[in-house]
Amino acid sequence: MFDNFVVPNLLPAAPEMFLAAMALVILLVDLTVKDSRRTVTFVLTQLTLVGCALIQFYTSTGEIVYTFSNMFVDDLMSDLLKLFLYMTVVVVLFYSRGYILDREVMNKGEYYVLALFATLGMMVMISANHFVTIYLGLELLSLSLYAMVAMNRDSAVSTEAAMKYFVLGALASGLLLYGMSMIYGATGTLEITGVAEKLYGGGANKTLLVFGLVFLVSGLAFKLGVVPFHMWIPDVYHGAPTSVTLLIGSAPKLAAFAIVMRLLVNGMITMAQDWQSMLIILSVLSMAIGNLAAIAQTNLKRMLAYSAISHMGFMLLGITTGVVSGDARYALNAYSSAMFYVIAYVLMTTAAFGMILMMSRAGFEADKIEDFKGLNKRSPWFAGIMLMVMFSMAGVPFFIGFFAKFSVLQAVVAAGYMWLAIVAVLFSLIGAFYYLRVVKVMYFDTPDDDTPLNVGTDMRILISANGLAVAFLGMFPQVIMSLCAYALLRSL
Amino acid sequence: MSTYPLISLAIWTPIIAGFVVLATGSDRNAPLARMLALAGAIAGLIVAIPLWTGFDVAQGTMQFVELKTWIPRFNINYHLGVDGISMLFVVLNSFITIIVVLAGWEVIQQKVAQYNAAFLIMSGLMNGIFTSLDGILFYVFFEASLIPMYLIIGVWGGPNRVYAAFKFFLYTLFGSLLFLLALMYLFIQSGGSFSILEWHKLPIGLGPQIWLFLAFLVAFAVKVPMWPVHTWLPDAHVEAPTGGSIVLAAIALKLGAYGFLRFSLPIAPDASHELSSLVVGLSLIAVVYIGFVALVQADMKKLVAYSSIAHMGFVTLGFFMFSAMGIEGALVQMLSHGFVSGAMFFCIGVMYDRVHSRQIADYGGVVNTMPKFAALFMLFSMANAGLPATSGFVGEFMVILGAVKFNFWVAFAAASSMVVGAAYTLWMYKRVIFGDVANHHVAELTDINNREFLILGVLAICTLWMGLYPQPFTEVMHASVNDLLRHVAISKIQ
Numbered sequence: 001m002f003d004n005f006v007v008p009n010l011l012p013a014a015p016e017m018f019l020a021a022m023a024l025v026i027l028l029v030d031l032t033v034k035d036s037r038r039t040v041t042f043v044l045t046q047l048t049l050v051g052c053a054l055i056q057f058y059t060s061t062g063e064i065v066y067t068f069s070n071m072f073v074d075d076l077m078s079d080l081l082k083l084f085l086y087m088t089v090v091v092v093l094f095y096s097r098g099y100i101l102d103r104e105v106m107n108k109g110e111y112y113v114l115a116l117f118a119t120l121g122m123m124v125m126i127s128a129n130h131f132v133t134i135y136l137g138l139e140l141l142s143l144s145l146y147a148m149v150a151m152n153r154d155s156a157v158s159t160e161a162a163m164k165y166f167v168l169g170a171l172a173s174g175l176l177l178y179g180m181s182m183i184y185g186a187t188g189t190l191e192i193t194g195v196a197e198k199l200y201g202g203g204a205n206k207t208l209l210v211f212g213l214v215f216l217v218s219g220l221a222f223k224l225g226v227v228p229f230h231m232w233i234p235d236v237y238h239g240a241p242t243s244v245t246l247l248i249g250s251a252p253k254l255a256a257f258a259i260v261m262r263l264l265v266n267g268m269i270t271m272a273q274d275w276q277s278m279l280i281i282l283s284v285l286s287m288a289i290g291n292l293a294a295i296a297q298t299n300l301k302r303m304l305a306y307s308a309i310s311h312m313g314f315m316l317l318g319i320t321t322g323v324v325s326g327d328a329r330y331a332l333n334a335y336s337s338a339m340f341y342v343i344a345y346v347l348m349t350t351a352a353f354g355m356i357l358m359m360s361r362a363g364f365e366a367d368k369i370e371d372f373k374g375l376n377k378r379s380p381w382f383a384g385i386m387l388m389v390m391f392s393m394a395g396v397p398f399f400i401g402f403f404a405k406f407s408v409l410q411a412v413v414a415a416g417y418m419w420l421a422i423v424a425v426l427f428s429l430i431g432a433f434y435y436l437r438v439v440k441v442m443y444f445d446t447p448d449d450d451t452p453l454n455v456g457t458d459m460r461i462l463i464s465a466n467g468l469a470v471a472f473l474g475m476f477p478q479v480i481m482s483l484c485a486y487a488l489l490r491s492l
Numbered sequence: 493m494s495t496y497p498l499i500s501l502a503i504w505t506p507i508i509a510g511f512v513v514l515a516t517g518s519d520r521n522a523p524l525a526r527m528l529a530l531a532g533a534i535a536g537l538i539v540a541i542p543l544w545t546g547f548d549v550a551q552g553t554m555q556f557v558e559l560k561t562w563i564p565r566f567n568i569n570y571h572l573g574v575d576g577i578s579m580l581f582v583v584l585n586s587f588i589t590i591i592v593v594l595a596g597w598e599v600i601q602q603k604v605a606q607y608n609a610a611f612l613i614m615s616g617l618m619n620g621i622f623t624s625l626d627g628i629l630f631y632v633f634f635e636a637s638l639i640p641m642y643l644i645i646g647v648w649g650g651p652n653r654v655y656a657a658f659k660f661f662l663y664t665l666f667g668s669l670l671f672l673l674a675l676m677y678l679f680i681q682s683g684g685s686f687s688i689l690e691w692h693k694l695p696i697g698l699g700p701q702i703w704l705f706l707a708f709l710v711a712f713a714v715k716v717p718m719w720p721v722h723t724w725l726p727d728a729h730v731e732a733p734t735g736g737s738i739v740l741a742a743i744a745l746k747l748g749a750y751g752f753l754r755f756s757l758p759i760a761p762d763a764s765h766e767l768s769s770l771v772v773g774l775s776l777i778a779v780v781y782i783g784f785v786a787l788v789q790a791d792m793k794k795l796v797a798y799s800s801i802a803h804m805g806f807v808t809l810g811f812f813m814f815s816a817m818g819i820e821g822a823l824v825q826m827l828s829h830g831f832v833s834g835a836m837f838f839c840i841g842v843m844y845d846r847v848h849s850r851q852i853a854d855y856g857g858v859v860n861t862m863p864k865f866a867a868l869f870m871l872f873s874m875a876n877a878g879l880p881a882t883s884g885f886v887g888e889f890m891v892i893l894g895a896v897k898f899n900f901w902v903a904f905a906a907a908s909s910m911v912v913g914a915a916y917t918l919w920m921y922k923r924v925i926f927g928d929v930a931n932h933h934v935a936e937l938t939d940i941n942n943r944e945f946l947i948l949g950v951l952a953i954c955t956l957w958m959g960l961y962p963q964p965f966t967e968v969m970h971a972s973v974n975d976l977l978r979h980v981a982i983s984k985i986q
Contacts, residue, residue: 166766170885189712318689363949374607376603376647380606382518387639389669391639396636396638396639396665397631397635398632398636400633402632403563404671406566406628408680409567409672409673409676409882410566410680413673413676413677413679413680414676414680418673418677421673421676422670422673425669425670425672425673426669428669429662429666429669430663431661431663432662433658436642436658436661436662439642439643440646440654442657443643443645443646443647444646444653444654444657477563478563478564478565481563481565481566482564482565485565
């Protein structure tokens, strides 16, 4: 009966399996732990993520390995993205700790377990080579995040945000599925590499494909949060508890980048002309609306939400310039610049939300821009960190944000889209205004309350390290840049 | 020639000193912060001086070159070097940093460490701009220097400082972003090189050259600033603290002018010839029209700010005469303006610290209470007006000589503006210094103390030295300027 059952190669998915198992273990352990001893859960969660990173590192072969009947792929791109993913989640959970300790309703074991499941979802997305795998990962991520947004259940704003997130997220998933089904109809396969082969061979129904592609791109745009599918971003970023906003705003961008690469580049590179022109529209609109709307915000979380929209638009520029009139010569340069951009963005946004978390206390969210008034007087060190993060996001050297923008822009110029590059820099100029405003509030204004910041040592060290990384990697971006290029070279 | 990485020292000594000063923390340690800042600034000058003394005047190419790979992924190098055009500005900048630290010695009582650190860091960054031979390295220094200046204006500035700081930052950023795209275009065209010296040799068609030239023009014109993108400067100057004004006028404005010589002329020589009338026209407007604008100012700082724009008009005018006389005159004018405008802003600062007003109308008869000050201020006003035997004369005279060869009427317009220059400076001087004691503020004035006397005295010596014996300054320029002119004369169109 089991004659033709072949045990799949489990090694490429070892980190995923480890994490899934540990998440269940932690869930059980947490049952026996009292609220006051929740540290156990926290430490176990962090150890799990570190374990994942180690497994990832030591099982990496550098080759492209397919497993589970080609539904799952492990290549250098996924290894690298997952390593950054673990790192991000570890940092995010560290930052969140003080915040959730201050808020009893969130100080539950589920918080950590949900974060782990969300991580698992992202890992599956990053390694997906099959439409169903992508969907599986996406839903695992989304459902965990919906629950986390709603975790502060007494807050009307949070509940509303969760509801919006859920409804719009479900719609996006629907669009994505619909697109996938059309592509399945045209090609007869759900496997991404299979789709690519089929398209390469030709003969698939072009109309159906283009329709499928439109839905696919719309679904992806939703998940990336680019205009005109961005409406959920400001509300969710604003409404979610800041620690959850931090999680939503950082790591999932890595996973979203991965599925864009898998679906559009790995799967449908032969239709690059079609999806590139769609992405250009999305990208220009995102930079325009993201940057303009951010100016009007008084809430820092909302401002960063619009800034996220504009940053994702900028990142998309890198993906739109891979293929120029059928010539894929620039592909590696373009995609690796986008990958570098995402990684740099995650690093910056983690630090920015980390600062909000650090400033907040029980009953005080510190999420308005004016809550940062006169920070330079209260704590010059942390004002300096925030200054670096803001200038980095604005794309000013010597910070990593400059080289992120630089690498994407040079890809755009190399591909001959000078007008697109000009549009991009003009919107960055507008963007610089609202980042400068945060610096202005911290440095030029006098504080309303002079109390020095009361920050735990672990937070102090971590956020300093994060901020200094923004500066250090801005001076020495070579390592990550070439890692991205190398990983993509070996994966495409 | 020395084997030490002298240029790196000139860049990083002040920057590291800046961070050390920053580490002294709160204002309780203010005296320590001041001493450390002064030590850092002096150390910065000491490491910069060998660049001048060890400079080989016969050589027109880059000297003290340092080359290390920085970001091999994009072939970006840590490539530094100075020639006769840039070397003096490194020295000038390092020298002005000392003046600035001294100028804020007693006046700045708030966030002393941050104030001094910002200036030291900016000094290092600006040395980086003058010495970068890699396009991206240049850009990185160019843009990073906005951050300390933004903070200086915004934190220690006057009542309207926030507006001025934003205007300064966004104006300059706008120019430099287009410049960045031009750098990328050159990177692609040259087959993947960011080396400025290689770009000098790169053949480019006239169409792209014109676009490149315009992109450079926007970036540098904002920085110089040229009419009509000069409006940020009066705001920034008026709101900035004295030290900020000094650095802005003495060094920051030179960055744009320097950019013309390093980028526009050699990279796009044909476009430079093609569009020279545009630049000459804009320069003349700056010289003549802005001169008249300066005449009507009621605020002394604004007046000197407008006079800076007019003086920088002479500089850009000199560049586009395409003659050794014009370019060297412009360079001398840049150096001289560094001393003179720095001194003028310091003089205004001296009065402002005592009376807390910059309005000309609030003064009168200052000579009665501050005779020493009035004498020195007189010298700098004369230099600002371009009186012979001061440094202000040499540069303007050379530029006008260069202009006569180019076009008589251009020279005529430029020369006539010297009259306006004398008018607005001396008229201001007369209203502020001479006459009866205007009010009790002026009656209570105390003359300059030893610190202020030292600063003004040193600047006065520099001004007279350049005016009477400009040889040491001009001899280092000859070879490089001739090199540049030979280069600009050759068409790049193939």
